[in-house]
Amino acid sequence: MKSAIKYSPFLPFFHWIGKRTMNVINNLGAIAIFFVLAFLKIFRRKQLREIIQQVFYIGAKSSNIVMLVGLFTGMVLGLQLYYTLTKVGSAGFLGSVVALTLIRELGPVLTAIMITARAGSAMAAEIGNLRISEQIDALYTMRIDPQGYLVSPCIAASIISFPLLTALFDLIGILGGYLTGVVLLGVDKGAYFYRIHSYVDMVDIRGGFIKSLVFAVLVSTICCYQGYFTHLRTDSYGARSVSLSTTSAVVFSCVTILISDYVVTSFLM
Amino acid sequence: METPLIEFRGITKRFGEKTILDKADLSIYENQITTIIGKSGSGKSVLIKHIIGLLSPDEGSILFRGMPVNKMKKKEWEGYRSQISYMFQNNALFDSMTVFENIALPLRQTTNLKKKEIEKKVMSRIEQMELTDAFRKYPAELSGGMQKRVALARALVTDPAIVLFDEPTTSQDPVRRNIILSMIAHYRKKFGFTAVLISHDIPDVFFISDRILLLWEGKIAFNGSYEEFSRLKHPMIDEFLKSIEGLRDELTGLLSKEMFKSRYAITLGSGRADTSVTAVLFSFNLNFLSDLFRPQAAIEILKSIGENLNNYFGPLGGFSARHSREEILTILPHLGLEKAGELLDDFAQRLEKNSLPEIHELIRDKIEAEGCFEIFVNAGITEGSSSDEIEQIIKRADMNKKRIAKYLCGKESDSK
The missing domain is CATH 3.30.70.270 (Reverse transcriptase/Diguanylate cyclase domain)
Structure with missing residues (x-):
């Protein structure tokens, strides 16, 4: 009986599946512990200065790109939706459809992806560099908790910045939709804003903010985790490992944003 | 007999299949400069990283004033660590911080000193290390020797009792090398700390060392004074000295x-x-x-x-x-x-x-x-x-x- 199992042609496949699954579970567990520890350290003394610095970097410095993307997303939404709504004779609903699409879905997702590209990659690269140049070890030798000093401010700043930038994105996007729909295509100005006011409920806005908070936690944790443990990579060392960690951070973050968006949306519906 | 300040008892450390430290025993005494020598890749850095807790042994125990560090309570462990500073081989200075900020970092993060007190203490170290002209500069704007001094200032700013120097003279020219060694000896005397030094600069380093430890094949093969070291006849020491000595004694210009x-x-x-x-x-x-x-x-x-x-x-x-x-x-x-x-x-x-x-x-x-x-x-x-x-x-x-x-x-x- 034993030998039958041993030589089963499916065994390598199940072995591979099992190994991959264990790896994924281990990594998820490690990331979860990493987040909990870093999150708890947000509330320690002497964090305010670091958090403010990170809010400036992640939040304030990302606002231009978020506004630009928000504007063109709103404009293209205005164009596409005008075309679709005109077909069913509902062009007057343009404002509400643009606003709901942005607030419920595109605002949080695109903002998170933009911040990942701009600040998330920088978090992974910076922490990874500190790791390979022994500066994280240096912090430890100075009795400065590296996780509390480097990771916690990034997580805190992301939690603060993501919803604010999402709100900015939504606002600019709605203005973009207004520019295309009202200024260029002649939709009634009053109807545009009236429909927004009528159809956008608090629950939509709350849902969007919940999503942006979830993305903030996921993006900052994944990016910091990738940088923090860059030295444990087995596929490369040194500068190459930092570059691979940065790439992994961005790719994993974007994929996680989209997957978690579906999960959160299904809970909120 | 004097109790060693730090003692290693049968420390073994493996990385995968490779055994780096193999039941290493050593003693470091208070107010001395102990120099660890050994071939490149013999595990010297691994050895001193155990002292500060950057690595933990697979077997054996480390004692601080006779007390096993792995049995210390959190407060005792923190107290122990607060007495140790580490100067990294590559200095590990924060590139995005100025010299002043680098030196002030441990004080800002780990003490309750007021801003002015921190400033005073940092500036005093900056003056002692002759870095007054450079305190607003970033590490990348400094020479290698100045960066070493900044790293040393940062290591000393918390008034540690033990300072670990990981190859402080690496990639320095002979003049700069001697200046750094002199600096270590000078400040050790001035501030009264115990120094543990990793160095390849033989024989220069012997001038400042009270005790030499030779790490050989994962074990401490020799532990004693320079005089004992130079008189000891052992094929291993000969081989080691041969590997680092040229035909001439670099220091005196005399024959090796x-x-x-x-x-x-x-x-x-x-x-x-x-x-x-x-x-x-x-x-x-x-x-x-x-x-x-x-x-x-x-x-x-x-x-x-x-x-x-x-x-x-x-x-x-x-x-x-x-x-x-x-x-x-x-x-x-x-x-x-x-x-x-x-x-x-x-x-x-x-x-x-x-x-x-x-x-x-x-x-x-x-x-x-x-x-x-x-x-x-x-x-x-x-x-x-x-x-x-x-x-x-x-x-x-x-x-x-x-x-x-x-x-x-x-x-x-x-x-x-």
Whole structure:
């Protein structure tokens, strides 16, 4: 009986599946512990200065790109939706459809992806560099908790910045939709804003903010985790490992944003 | 017996299949400079990273004042760590912070000192390390030596009891190397910390070391003073010294020990069976009236005396090598005892009247220090034959030692 199992042609496949699954579970567990520890350290003394610095970097410095993307997303939404709504004779609903699409879905997702590209990659690269140049070890030798000093401010700043930038994105996007729909295509100005006011409920806005908070936690944790443990990579060392960690951070973050968006949306519906 | 400040008992550390430390035992004593030497990749950095907790052993225990560190409570562990600083091989300075911010970081993050107190303390360290012109600069704007000083200032700003130096002189030129070693010795004395040093700079590092540890194949193969180290006959030590010594002693310009032994064997083996030589053992007793740059000045003095010996006895067929930290052995193959004695007297007179005052000036110019020192030069002369072991000759010469020259801070002395 034993030998039958041993030589089963499916065994390598199940072995591979099992190994991959264990790896994924281990990594998820490690990331979860990493987040909990870093999150708890947000509330320690002497964090305010670091958090403010990170809010400036992640939040304030990302606002231009978020506004630009928000504007063109709103404009293209205005164009596409005008075309679709005109077909069913509902062009007057343009404002509400643009606003709901942005607030419920595109605002949080695109903002998170933009911040990942701009600040998330920088978090992974910076922490990874500190790791390979022994500066994280240096912090430890100075009795400065590296996780509390480097990771916690990034997580805190992301939690603060993501919803604010999402709100900015939504606002600019709605203005973009207004520019295309009202200024260029002649939709009634009053109807545009009236429909927004009528159809956008608090629950939509709350849902969007919940999503942006979830993305903030996921993006900052994944990016910091990738940088923090860059030295444990087995596929490369040194500068190459930092570059691979940065790439992994961005790719994993974007994929996680989209997957978690579906999960959160299904809970909120 | 004195309790070691830090003690390793049977420390084993493996990385995968590879055993880096194999039941290593060592003791580090308070207020001493302990230097760990060993081949590259022998696990020296791994060893000292265990002291500060950057790595933990797979087996064995580390004791701090007799207390196992792995059994310490959180508060005791924090207290232990607060007494240790680590200076990294590559300095590990934060590139995005200025010199001031780098040095202030541990104070800002781990103490409750007020802003002004931190500023005062940091500026005082900056002044002590002669970094006043650079405190607003970023590490990338500084030279390698200045970066080392910043790293040292950061390591010392918390007033640690133990400072671990991981190859502090790596990739430095000989002058800078000696300055860094001098700096360590100087500040160790000034601030009174215990230093643990990893270095390849042999023999320079021996001038500042109280204790040498040789890490060999994962074990501490030697633990003792430099004198013991240099006298110990062990193939492993020979192999180690051979691997780092060239044909010449880099410090004095004299022959390396290996070359000296070989020349000695050739000299005695080339003649008749009763070939004899005259051997002179010089010893130097240096006292510094100013503490500044002591090791660096000592190195310069020994180097200059080595040059003098080569210049005087070299044309007569003599050859010399450093026997211990402050001893040089000169072999005069073609001179009888009487003639050699006359030459030695002449050399002593020249040394006292001309060379030593010149050396004093040279030191002033080279290390730009207004230090004052006194030196007593002793010499013992003896005859050796082919049947004598070199150690027997040294022993006899040592017994015949008498003062031949003295120099006290520019004042000529006639007392011998």
